[in-house]
Amino acid sequence: MKNKTVAFIMAGRRQRRRRWILVTSFLALLACALCCAMLLLGSTIYPIQDVVRALSGENIKGVSFALNTIRLPRMLAGLFAGFAFGLAGNTFQTMLRNPLANPNVIGITSGSSAAAVFCIIILHTSNAVVSIASVVAGLATVTIIYLLSRAKPFSVGRLILIGIGMQAMLNAVISYLLLVGAEQDIPTAFRWLSGSLNGSQMHELPALVISVLIGTPIIVMLGKHLSVLELGEQSAASLGVNTDLTRMVLILSSVCMIAIATATTGPIAFVAFLSGPIAKRLVGVGFSNAIPAGLVGVNLVMAADLVGQFAFEVRFPVGIITGILGAPYLIFLLIRMNRKGNL
Template sequence: MKNQTIEWVLAGRRQRRRRWILVTCLLAAVACFLCCAMLLLGSTVYPVQDVIRALAGEHLQGVSFAVNTIRLPRMLAGLLAGFAFGLAGYVFQTMLRNPLANPNVIGITSGTGAAAVFCTIVLHASGAVVSAASVIAGLATVLIIYILSRGKSFAVGRLILVGIGIQAMLDAVISYLLLISAQQDIPAALRWLAGSLNGSQMHELAPLAIATLVFTPIAIVLGKHLQLLELGEQTASSLGVDTNKTRIALIASSVCMIAIATAATGPIAFVSFLAGPIAKRLAGVGFSNIVPSGLVGVNLVLAADLIGQFAFEYRFPVGVITGLLGAPYLIFLLIRMNRKGEL
């Protein structure tokens, strides 16, 4: 009987692993398809062979400029930022055991956004300065939220409420910066605040690419500890996890990624909020969904950008489309949590 039970457990684990691998491969395939669509589609649809030749460095009149200067940076910005937003959202939601505990809702994105707007409008800085300021502001926002939400014991609900208050305050700061800014700076700032891939340039994506390559392996390595943290502080500690060091490493990695992504593309709404639950529903439980969540984030951003470009009479920034997708889910989640008494 004992051996039969062990076989059942192992069979269930193998089935979950096969599902995880299948879903991850399918998400990666969809991401590759959307990347190709981003390169092929535009005001002019170029043949596949011409796009490949342009990417290989061959100069083709019209094609090389459109593909290498406009479409490729736009696609890479969506790819990298989507992965960063999806990964960071999953880490926060899993670590704090609450679907509302993501960077969009608890104010981290607003903190990085306020720093980026200040550097862009007031200091007229760009590139590495904006990225550095965004990371510092994101980490400072996390620290402030943690300090203000501390009581006799740690409570996720208190942290979320404090984060929402901090977000409202930082949004007010952003509004004030827009009011005092020069009139010619306002349209670009508003497009950036909506979350947009327009105007992405290759040299501006270097910090985001480096952050993704550096911090993604850290998050993957700590993924097994993240699953234990989801069981609770005491359970994770009893299983040998250094909860403080693990939480600090995960928060620092996630904040750095999402801060640099926000500096590059603006705060693309609800991607970090939606990616984790979608990945968990598709890939199931039992294995870390860090990579699937990042891939879901990529697919959400790229698909939303294509919809915003071609599905309507007017072109909309990617953040408008993701906002339309995420807002109804947020309302549904709040209603469900209220019925369960979790609010």
């Protein structure tokens, strides 16, 4: 009887692992296909062989310029920013055990956005300064939220409420800046606030790539602790997890990725909010959905960018398309949580 029980548990675990591998592989292949589409498609559709030759360093008239200056930076920005938004959003939602606890809702991206708009409208600074200010403001915002909510015992609800209040205040600051700003600066600010891959340049990407390459292994290595934190503060502490240290490392890793991604592409709406739930539904329970959530973020950003470029007569920034997708889900989630008495 005991052997049958063990065999049944192991069979279930193998089935869940196969599902995780299949889903993750599918998401990775879909991301690769979307990467190829972003390189091939544009105002001119280039043959695959010309794109490969241009990527290998050969100078092909028209193709090399369009690829290296416009399409490749745009694709890489979507790839790494999407992964950063998806992974960080899933980390917040899992750690705080609440689907509303993501950087978009609790004010982190609003802090980055307020700093960027201030630099664009008031200080008239360069893109580099806007990016630096955006990262610093994002880190400062999450620090303030965490310190204000750090009473004992730690309360997820308290952190979310403080974050929502911070978001409302920062959005009011953004609205004020847009009202008092010069007319010629408003389009630039709105383009940044909408979240867009337009104008992405290679020299802006190293910080984003480095943050993802450093933050991803940290979050993956802390995956078991993250799963334990999902059980609750007291359960995690009783199992030997240093909850404060683990939470701080996870928050810093996630916020660095979110802040730098926001500084690079602007606050692409709802990617961090949608990626975790979609990945969890696809992967199921039993294994970490950190990497699948990052890949879902990649696919959302790239697919939305392609839709925004080619599905309409007017080209829309990627943030507009993801906002259209995310807003109904947010309303649905709020209604469901209210019915369950979680609000």
